[in-house]
Amino acid sequence: MATGLKELTPRSENYSQWYNDLVIKADLAENSAVRGCMVIKPYGYAIWEKIQAELDRMFKETGHQNAYFPLLIPKSFMCREAEHVEGFAKECAVVTHYRLKNDPDGKGVIVDPDAELEEELIIRPTSETIIWNTYKGWINSYRDLPILCNQWANVLRWEMRTRLFLRTAEFLWQEGHTAHATSEEAMAEAVKMLNVYANFAENFMAIPVIKGVKSANERFAGAIETFCIEALMQDGKALQAGTSHFLGQNFAKAFDVKFITKENTQDYVWATSWGVSTRLMGALIMTHSDDNGLVLPPKLAPYQVVIVPIYKNAEQQAAIAEKVSGIMEKLRNAGISVKFDNNDTKKPGWKFAEYELKGVPVRLAMGMRDMENNTIEVFRRDTLVKETMPLEGIEAHIKQLLDDIQANIFKKAFDYRTSVTRNVDSYDEFKVEIEKGGFLMCHWDGTPETEEKIKTETKATIRCIPLDGDKTPGKCMVTGKPSAQRVVFARNY
Amino acid sequence: MATGLKELTPRSENYSQWYNDLVIKADLAENSAVRGCMVIKPYGYAIWEKIQAELDRMFKETGHQNAYFPLLIPKSFMCREAEHVEGFAKECAVVTHYRLKNDPDGKGVIVDPDAELEEELIIRPTSETIIWNTYKGWINSYRDLPILCNQWANVLRWEMRTRLFLRTAEFLWQEGHTAHATSEEAMAEAVKMLNVYANFAENFMAIPVIKGVKSANERFAGAIETFCIEALMQDGKALQAGTSHFLGQNFAKAFDVKFITKENTQDYVWATSWGVSTRLMGALIMTHSDDNGLVLPPKLAPYQVVIVPIYKNAEQQAAIAEKVSGIMEKLRNAGISVKFDNNDTKKPGWKFAEYELKGVPVRLAMGMRDMENNTIEVFRRDTLVKETMPLEGIEAHIKQLLDDIQANIFKKAFDYRTSVTRNVDSYDEFKVEIEKGGFLMCHWDGTPETEEKIKTETKATIRCIPLDGDKTPGKCMVTGKPSAQRVVFARNY
Numbered sequence: 001m002a003t004g005l006k007e008l009t010p011r012s013e014n015y016s017q018w019y020n021d022l023v024i025k026a027d028l029a030e031n032s033a034v035r036g037c038m039v040i041k042p043y044g045y046a047i048w049e050k051i052q053a054e055l056d057r058m059f060k061e062t063g064h065q066n067a068y069f070p071l072l073i074p075k076s077f078m079c080r081e082a083e084h085v086e087g088f089a090k091e092c093a094v095v096t097h098y099r100l101k102n103d104p105d106g107k108g109v110i111v112d113p114d115a116e117l118e119e120e121l122i123i124r125p126t127s128e129t130i131i132w133n134t135y136k137g138w139i140n141s142y143r144d145l146p147i148l149c150n151q152w153a154n155v156l157r158w159e160m161r162t163r164l165f166l167r168t169a170e171f172l173w174q175e176g177h178t179a180h181a182t183s184e185e186a187m188a189e190a191v192k193m194l195n196v197y198a199n200f201a202e203n204f205m206a207i208p209v210i211k212g213v214k215s216a217n218e219r220f221a222g223a224i225e226t227f228c229i230e231a232l233m234q235d236g237k238a239l240q241a242g243t244s245h246f247l248g249q250n251f252a253k254a255f256d257v258k259f260i261t262k263e264n265t266q267d268y269v270w271a272t273s274w275g276v277s278t279r280l281m282g283a284l285i286m287t288h289s290d291d292n293g294l295v296l297p298p299k300l301a302p303y304q305v306v307i308v309p310i311y312k313n314a315e316q317q318a319a320i321a322e323k324v325s326g327i328m329e330k331l332r333n334a335g336i337s338v339k340f341d342n343n344d345t346k347k348p349g350w351k352f353a354e355y356e357l358k359g360v361p362v363r364l365a366m367g368m369r370d371m372e373n374n375t376i377e378v379f380r381r382d383t384l385v386k387e388t389m390p391l392e393g394i395e396a397h398i399k400q401l402l403d404d405i406q407a408n409i410f411k412k413a414f415d416y417r418t419s420v421t422r423n424v425d426s427y428d429e430f431k432v433e434i435e436k437g438g439f440l441m442c443h444w445d446g447t448p449e450t451e452e453k454i455k456t457e458t459k460a461t462i463r464c465i466p467l468d469g470d471k472t473p474g475k476c477m478v479t480g481k482p483s484a485q486r487v488v489f490a491r492n493y
Numbered sequence: 494m495a496t497g498l499k500e501l502t503p504r505s506e507n508y509s510q511w512y513n514d515l516v517i518k519a520d521l522a523e524n525s526a527v528r529g530c531m532v533i534k535p536y537g538y539a540i541w542e543k544i545q546a547e548l549d550r551m552f553k554e555t556g557h558q559n560a561y562f563p564l565l566i567p568k569s570f571m572c573r574e575a576e577h578v579e580g581f582a583k584e585c586a587v588v589t590h591y592r593l594k595n596d597p598d599g600k601g602v603i604v605d606p607d608a609e610l611e612e613e614l615i616i617r618p619t620s621e622t623i624i625w626n627t628y629k630g631w632i633n634s635y636r637d638l639p640i641l642c643n644q645w646a647n648v649l650r651w652e653m654r655t656r657l658f659l660r661t662a663e664f665l666w667q668e669g670h671t672a673h674a675t676s677e678e679a680m681a682e683a684v685k686m687l688n689v690y691a692n693f694a695e696n697f698m699a700i701p702v703i704k705g706v707k708s709a710n711e712r713f714a715g716a717i718e719t720f721c722i723e724a725l726m727q728d729g730k731a732l733q734a735g736t737s738h739f740l741g742q743n744f745a746k747a748f749d750v751k752f753i754t755k756e757n758t759q760d761y762v763w764a765t766s767w768g769v770s771t772r773l774m775g776a777l778i779m780t781h782s783d784d785n786g787l788v789l790p791p792k793l794a795p796y797q798v799v800i801v802p803i804y805k806n807a808e809q810q811a812a813i814a815e816k817v818s819g820i821m822e823k824l825r826n827a828g829i830s831v832k833f834d835n836n837d838t839k840k841p842g843w844k845f846a847e848y849e850l851k852g853v854p855v856r857l858a859m860g861m862r863d864m865e866n867n868t869i870e871v872f873r874r875d876t877l878v879k880e881t882m883p884l885e886g887i888e889a890h891i892k893q894l895l896d897d898i899q900a901n902i903f904k905k906a907f908d909y910r911t912s913v914t915r916n917v918d919s920y921d922e923f924k925v926e927i928e929k930g931g932f933l934m935c936h937w938d939g940t941p942e943t944e945e946k947i948k949t950e951t952k953a954t955i956r957c958i959p960l961d962g963d964k965t966p967g968k969c970m971v972t973g974k975p976s977a978q979r980v981v982f983a984r985n986y
Contacts, residue, residue, distance in 0.1 A: 032563045032627065033570070034614065039627050042558035042642060049559065065535035066542060070525045071564075071616070071647055071663050072586070075593065077526070079601040089593040089602050093565070095616070096604065097587040098651040100568065108572040109582050111589065111613055120604055121527065123564070123588070123616070134525065134532050143838065149535060154564055154647065158591040170564050345636065 008357075010291045015235040022285060023164045026294045026357050029281075036162040036169030043358060044281065046302035048172065051280060052152065054204050054299070055174065058196050064148045064176060069130050071154075072121040077129040080254035084128065087221020091158040093123040093169075123156040128222060128247070128273055131177045132255040139179060139269055141260040146189070147179040155277075165282035166239075166493050173277035179269045181261065183248070186270035187225075190246040193274040194227040197242035205280065206297040206410035207231045207287045208417055209241060210439070210488060212464025217448050217455075220273075224248035230463040230488060232417045233286040236437015238463045238490035241283050244274035282493070288382075288409050294359030295382055297409055298402040305331060305338040305398060306360045308351045310367035317344070320366055327364070327376070327394060334395040336402065356381060361405050362398060382409050423486065427454075427477045430489070434460045439490050443483035445476035454478060454489070463488040501850075503784045508728040515778060516657045519787045519850050522774075529655040529662030536851060537774065539795035541665065544773060545645065547697050547792075548667065551689050557641045557669060562623050564647075565614040570622040573747035577621065580714020584651040586616040586662075616649040621715060621740070621766055624670045625748040632672060632762055634753040639682070640672040648770075658775035659732075659986050666770035672762045674752065676741070679763035680718075683739040686767040687720040690735035698773065699790040699903035700724045700780045701910055702734060703932070703981060705957025710941050710948075713766075717741035723956040723981060725910045726779040729930015731956045731983035734776050737767035775986070781875075781902050787852030788875055790902060791895040798824060798831040798891060799853045801844045803860035810837070813859050820857070820869070820887060827888040829895065849874060854898050855891060875902050916979065920947075920970045923982070927953045932983050936976035938969035947971065947982070956981040 008025065009017040023029055028044030031037075040048065056066070078089045099115030102108075124130065131149075138144060156170045176193060180186040194211055201209045209229035219226045223245035231241045252258070252268035261267055288295040298304050307327065309320040324340055331338045339360075341351055348365065355363050365377040376394060379386045382405050389397055420438025424430045433440055444450060444462065455461050464487070471485045501518065502510040516522055521537030524530075533541065549559070565588060572578045592608035595601075617623065624642075631637060649663045669686060673679040687704055694702045702722035712719045716738035724734045745751070745761035754760055781788040791797050800820065802813040817833055824831045832853075834844055841858065848856050858870040869887060872879045875898050882890060913931025917923045926933055937943060937955065948954050957980070964978045 030627075030630070032623065033567060034563045034565045034623075037563035037565060039563065040561040042560045045560050046558065048561075065539065067535045067538050068533040068541075068665065070527045070530035070532065071649065072527045072530060074526060075604075076601065078593070085602060092591070092593065093588045093614070094590040094593065094604050095586045096589045098585070100571070100582040100585060100587065100615070109568065109578060111568075111587050121586070122593070130525065130527075134523075137523070156564065172561065 008291055008293065011234065018291070019282075019286060020164070022289060022293060026359070028285070028294075029164045031164065034169075036159055038164050038168050038170070040172075040278070043302065047284070047296070047300055048278060048281060050300045050302065051204075052174075055196075055200055055276070056152075058200060059150050059174075059176065062192060062196060064150045064178075067149045067151055068153070069127050069134060069151055071124055073124050073127075073130045075120045075122055077133060078122055080129060081222045081250055083250075084222035084254075088125045088157070089122070092125050093156050093158060095121040095123065124153070125155055125157045126273075126275075127151065127153070127155075127175055128177065128251050128271075129255070132251040132257060132271070135177075135179055135269070136255050136257045139257055139259050142181045142262050145179055145181045145259060145269065146185065148176075148189075149178065150174055150176040163282075165278055165285070168278075171278045173275050175273060175275040178272045179252075179257070180272070181259065181267075181270070183270050186248075186272050187246050190225070190227055190244045190272040190274065193272070194229065194242075194244040197244065197274070197276060198229050201229055201231065201241055202410065204297065204299045205284055205287070206299075206406055206413065207241065207283060208410065208414040210464060210466050211468065212466045212488065214243075214464060215448070215451055215462045215487070217451050218461065220245045222247060222250050224250070227467075228464050230490075231283050231287065232413075232420070232439060232490070233283070233493065234416065235286070236420055236491075238439065238488075238492040239279075239283050239286070240463070240492065241280060242274070242276040245272060247271035247273060287413050289359065292384070293357030295409060296359035296361060298361045298406050301337070301359065301361050303337045303339040303360060304402055305336055305362045305364060306351075306355045307338065307340045307364045307366065308348050308355075309340075309342060310348045310365055312368075316368055317342070320368075320371060323371060324366060327391065330395040331398060334399050336395070336398055352379075362401060380405055382412075424489075425474075425477055430454075430460075430477060431458055434458050434489070434491065437491065439463070439488050441470070441486040442477045442489055443474040443485075444487050445479045445481035445483055447479075450476060450478050460489045460491050463490050463492060501784055501786065504727065511784070512775075512779060513657070515782060515786060519852070521778070521787075522657045524657065527662075529652055531657050531661050531663070533665075533771070536795065540777070540789070540793055541771060541774060543793040543795065544697075545667075548689075548693055548769070549645075551693060552643050552667075552669065555685060555689060557643045557671075560642045560644060561646070562620050562627060562644055564617055566617050566620070566623045568613045568615055570626060571615055573622060574715045574743055576743075577715035577747075581618045581650070582615070585618050586649050586651060588614040588616065617646070618648055618650045619766075619768075620644065620646070620648075620668055621670065621744050621764075622748070625744040625750060625764070628670075628672055628762070629748050629750045632750055632752050635674045635755050638672055638674045638752065638762065639678065641669075641682075642671065643667055643669040656775075658771055658778070661771070664771045666768050668766060668768040671765045672745075672750070673765070674754065674760075674763070676763050679741075679765050680739050683718070683720055683737045683765040683767065686765070687722065687735075687737040690737065690767070690769060691722050694722055694724065694734055694776075695903065697790065697792045698777055698780075699792075699899055699906065700734065700776055701903065701907040703957060703959050704961065705959045705981065707736075707957060708941070708944055708955045708980070710944050711954065713738045715740060715743050717743070720960075721957050723983075724776050724780065725906075725913070725932060725983070726776070726986065727909065728779070729913055729984075731932065731981075731985040732772075732776050732779070733956070733985065734773060735767070735769040738765060740764035740766060780906050782852065785877070786850030788902060789852035789854060791854045791899045794830075794852065794854050796830045796832040796853060797895055798829055798855045798857060799844075799848045800831065800833045800857045800859065801841055801848075802833075802835060803841050803858055805861075809861055810835070813861075813864060816864060817859060820884065823888040824891060827892050829888070829891055845872075855894060873898055875905075917982075918967075918970055923947075923953075923970055924951055927951050927982070927984065930984065932956070932981050934963070934979040935970050935982055936967040936978075937980050938972045938974035938976055940972075943969060943971050953982045953984050956983050956985060
């Protein structure tokens with residue numbers, strides 16, 4: 001339906017190009033003048049705001065509070081936790097100076113060599129270190145626990161190959177950081193937040209996910225256990241959509257955070273951290289959209305309904321506008337967000353293509369014939385099906401339709417995932433099957449060496465060891481050694 | 494009322510120390526391990542979230558959309574607008590490298606000399622440059638205008654002397670950046686946003702403000718005209734609470750952003766920018782609070798009402814809790830946010846002091862006597878007045894009380910400001926009066942030289958040239974030259 005400048009490369013031709021086209025043409029984001037850093041455009045940001053609002057509500061319902069910690073982290077903090085520095089210090093932006101000055105040669109400004117920092121500062125790639133250094137001052141006794149903080153922030157990792165939303169140097173995210181008196185409580189928190197993420201992904205983003213545990217190779221740098229939700233994109237590649245880490249006492253030990261227990265002994269504090277990022281935007285786009293553009297779940301669409309008037313002259317335009325204002329009121333009273341595009345400089349056909357590209361779940365069109373018949377044309381974005389409906393009771397119909405769309409796109413994604421998830425029992429078969437994409441459920445002997453060999457030879461990684469589902473033991477497809485259960489292999493974003 | 498560790502230095506003894514005590518002891522914010530960067534603690538952040546939510550609603554109602562632009566700005570961008578670089582480049586954090594590596598000597602990590610950036614990147618002190626470089630790609634014709642974007646973000650300015658909320662290296666803010674086809678439209682936008690800020694300050698923060706124009710000396714670096722709202726703190730010092738800039742075509746020229754006009758000619762685009770920051774937290778604290786702690790306007794309090802039970806045993810505690818749950822429901826249904834502090838490890842007296850310190854507008858206390866009498870003790874934070882009220886109709890009473898508190902603290906601040914605002918007509922008198930604090934309304938000849946002389950000799954600056962009020966001309970108190978109207982002088986934060 002989209003035409004001319006707005007046309008997308010079809011998915012079948014080049015999935016990756018289709019994604020790039022869509023992000024740009026639907027006005028979601030674009031690259032900036034700074035390598036790897038994106039500009040999130042208003043329409044893209046409006047979707048992110050919906051994601052934020054819903055997650056924030058869920059975090060608060062589970063007892064968390066927001067706070068804000070510094071952007072900059074002293075270099076020495078990064079070194080306190082041995083694995084953490086290995087994982088993060090190699091790819092970060094380093095602030096070395098705090099002043100510019102006029103170039104004595106008159107050529108703009110230069111870094112002032114007299115303004116060198118004694119200790120370099122790192123732009124946070126994640127905030128465990130600065131936060132645990134802060135928590136040290138907040139925690140004395142078990143009465144100060146738990147601490148349940150979340151932060152909405154920007155972070156920066158110096159990625160070499162970047163793609164809009166999926167992998168950018170700077171990205172937006174939330175990071176929860178909690179402190180607990182016992183290992184059990186911290187572990188329960190990590191699992192609780194995993195479930196919050198899975199609930200959000202499935203019931204708001206309409207993305208089916210597998211909940212699981214990461215293998216040691218894929219674990220967060222500094223964690224004892226990393227839980228994750230894994231989604232499957234339409235091209236058969238996996239995407240990690242959120243992680244929740246049980247950090248044990250690693251950061252408490254690194255920053256010397258001890259507390260007096262109820263029994264009047266001293267112990268190090270137990271920690272979790274958990275996060276999702278603007279990467280979710282990439283998952284949202286790649287799970288549901290089609291060759292006509294974005295398909296948005298109604299629960300996250302900036303507006304759920306757009307109304308386009310079809311008229312030949314100003315008189316007709318005015319008559320339709322009046323009729324539409326009544327419809328808008330009914331829809332809004334029913335809790336539906338709606339936009340009326342009465343812009344006179346664009347033709348209806350252009351608008352139809354534009355709102356398809358932008359993934360508005362429902363489009364209503366009203367012309368003079370509809371006015372006479374007291375009807376309206378209803379178009380649903382997910383199936384591209386159009387029908388004419390009576391205006392009487394339209395708000396109930398649209399409300400139901402939005403629920404149907406939300407359920408339908410989840411089902412579509414779920415059915416697709418089911419169709420490309422299969423058990424594979426030999427490594428030879430694995431090498432053939434992995435080329436076709438999807439989730440391969442295989443037995444693995446649990447060693448990093450076998451995982452590494454598979455990754456090197458096939459570019460597939462273990463996405464997770466699923467928490468639910470088939471727990472039948474078997475034999476590793478590569479080494480024949482015992483395996484406790486099948487794990488999920490895939491190529492991934 | 495606060496006791497022991499929670500006690501504040503009285504304002505009369507040391508206002509500055511009182512402020513620092515209050516910010517720390519009411520759990521609003523604290524200094525971090527990074528010089529000049531603060532940690533905003535959950536209770537402080539909850540107030541900031543209320544501020545954000547209300548402003549964001551106002552921005553959207555006036556047609557603005559949120560977007561997000563990069564944290565880092567290429568050094569060369571800062572130099573494009575001559576005045577802008579003078580104003581901002583001298584106090585910024587400079588990223589020169591993008592990698593750390595293990596120290597060959599085994600002493601932690603060092604900056605990798607092989608990872609030096611070709612061009613240094615600046616952490617944004619404000620985003621005009623990166624945004625106008627982006628707008629260049631968004632604007633071709635008058636049909637693309639106006640662009641009405643806002644960004645919620647962190648920024649960083651390398652301040653030498655910092656104070657929590659009032660002046661920190663990193664701070665949180667919103668920055669609006671709009672692009673227009675005509676000078677008139679841009680000017681109208683700048684004034685519109687000034688009015689939004691004034692409305693927010695007066696009707697939500699309960700802070701009376703003077704709307705005005707900055708003198709050339711105090712203008713934003715790169716602006717043609719800077720509008721501001723100026724508030725007066727309890728110690729008689731002024732605080733700039735928000736600014737809105739008419740930028741003319743300065744940034745459009747610096748980044749070559751032209752558009753085709755309706756008349757098919759070419760012109761540079763007209764710009765505004767406007768912002769408020771976490772500095773507002775400082776204004777909020779210093780305007781209303783007292784020696785017992787924070788006083789919050791009900792419209793921005795994280796919770797408006799706290800209920801404290803008074804009991805002797807578990808049975809009484811349970812009976813009161815049951816009674817309170819009914820009261821909470823009534824209050825919540827009336828749109829009032831309420832917290833029930835049923836924590837058994839703290840005494841009522843401790844709780845009373847704690848919630849006074851934290852500025853909760855209304856405290857309700859219920860003991861066995863109240864249970865019997867069907868009454869409740871109602872304490873209002875602003876006047877510290879306590880009375881016993883019947884439970885019947887309590888929700889209507891509290892709703893009215895919250896409105897009264899909101900109005901009363903505004904009036905108190907307004908009356909204080911009135912009491913310390915006076916006309917001063919001679920420079921000798923000025924030198925005496927400025928020591929007493931407050932706003933001095935004086936005639937000034939309009940020259941930067943006279944303003945500079947006054948600043949050097951008295952540490953007072955022109956806070957603004959008021960838009961409203963007395964416009965009678967007169968003679969400059971220093972030079973005797975003609976003056977168009979009185980302007981506002983004060984010492985300031």
